[in-house]
Amino acid sequence: MLNQLIQEFISLRQEGSYWDFKKEWYANEKKSDLLHDIICMANNIDNKDAYIIIGIDEENNYSVRNVVNDANRKNTQMLIDFLRNKKFSGGIRPVVQVETIIIDNGEIDVIVIKNTNNTPYYLSEKYQGVFANNIYTRVMDTNTPKEKSADIHHVEYLWKKRFRLISTPLERVEYYLKKSNEWIHSTSGISSKKYYKYFPEFTIEHIREDDVYGYEYYLFNQTDTRPRWYEIKLYYHQTLLFATRGVSLDGGRYFTSIPFTDGISLTSCHDWDIPFKYFIKDTLEYTIHEFYFSPDGDEKSTSHRKFMECMLVFDSEDEKESFKEYVLSVWHDNHKYSQSIRIPHIPEIMSYITDEFKKEYKNVQILKNIFEEFKLNNS
Structure with missing residues (x-):
């Protein structure tokens, strides 16, 4: 993906x-x-990831200049350390990583500057020729000069971006949900x-679904195993922005959005031999899940802990898919991951196969043990 994007940039023959x-x-x-180039790129007004592509000779028809033997070459950690030692306002620094790709049998490095809402990035203390309090950006193919600050309308844009004033209502409400202590309860019917107390046009509600029944394996390690299902809705004024389902656990002691469902096939068939429940960080569903949990050190925290004992939490969709491949490579030896697994009491329930719940519960505990190994191997 990155390789293709960089080659597209090179083919344009311009910055x-x-x-x-x-x-x-x-x-x-x-x-x-x-430092100046990174700040300008981090403050780009296209609202995109930015790229400093090293190893391309513009004066020689944009040919590849191999960086393998470049004495000044840096990796991601070196670049992070470089930025960490600079005095950024509020201690907020650009997020960067170095990626190496092969083009025309030569290595080039790409400094990827991630797009975030923490703009504008600027120094609180001068570093060589980079001035404190100057806000730099990039317009077309030109950086703001070091001795100047960006035009006022570009500076305004960057501040609006920080406060989500250029974001869609759905993006804004997801940001506000991460400030759960700033939401006011208002029971209605x-x-x-x-x-949200600062922008009350944003609301969240959950409504009991009395006509919905059903059990999931993660209900059975709670003290009260009865299911209570809800519909969660996010609104901007009267406009429905997003809807998902929720579940009240342990007799109402804990409430959360429901997890996603996926599974692993051990054969060429597409049926799931090992289904599991999971969340992915930085998704709206996970944000809602975290929004509804406020630790109380008592019953709610216990219910939350028991619920999370049955969940896998991934950093990204890619990590989930990589984990599934890893599971396939070690599942033949799954017994070594199943030591000391305790299955809670699961009663007989009409129209349900109790052994299936037990199997799902045990398998997800095995998956969690494998996931610990997977994370350790990829750290």
Whole structure:
């Protein structure tokens, strides 16, 4: 994906508002240029990830200049350390990583500057030629000069971006949900409703689904195993932005959005031999899950802990897919991951096969043990 994108940039034979070409890595005497370029890219007004592409010779028909033997070459950790030692306002620094790709049998490095809402990035203390309190950006293919600050309308845009004023209502409410202590409870009729106190047009409510029944394996390690299902709705004024389902656990002691469902097939058939429940961080469902949990050190915390004992939590969709491949490679030896697993009492329930619940519960505990190993191997 990155390789294809960088090749597209090279094929354009020009720099852009969020990509830049360098023939070689920045020498020690050009550290201020490296810092300035990163800040400009982090503050790009295209609202995109930005790329400093090192190893492309613009003066020689944008040919590849191999960086393998570049004495000034840096990896991700070196770049993070470089930024960590600079005095950024509020201690908020650009998020960067270095990726190496092969083009025309040569290695080039790409400094990827992640797009975030923490703009504008700027220094609180001068570093060489990079001034404190100057807000830099990039317009077309040109950086703001070090001795100047960006045009006022670009500065305003960057501040609006930080406060989510250029975001969609759905993006804004997801950001506000991460500030759960800023929501006000407002019971209305049959629903439990909250509104965001600074922008009360944003509301969240959950309504009991009395006509919905069903059991899941994660209900049975709670003290009260009876299911209570809900519909969760997010609104902007009267517009429905998002809806998902929720579940009240342990007799109402704990409430959460329901997890996703996936599974692993051990054969060429597409049926799931090992189903599991999971969340992915940075999804709205996971944000809602965290929104509804406020630790109380008592019953709610216990119910939450028991629920999470039955869940897998991934950093990304890619991590989930990689984990599934890893499981396939070790499942033949799954007994070594099943030591000391305790299955809670699961009663007989009409129209349900109790042994299936036991199997699902045991398998997810095995998966959690495998996941610990997977994370350790990929740390």
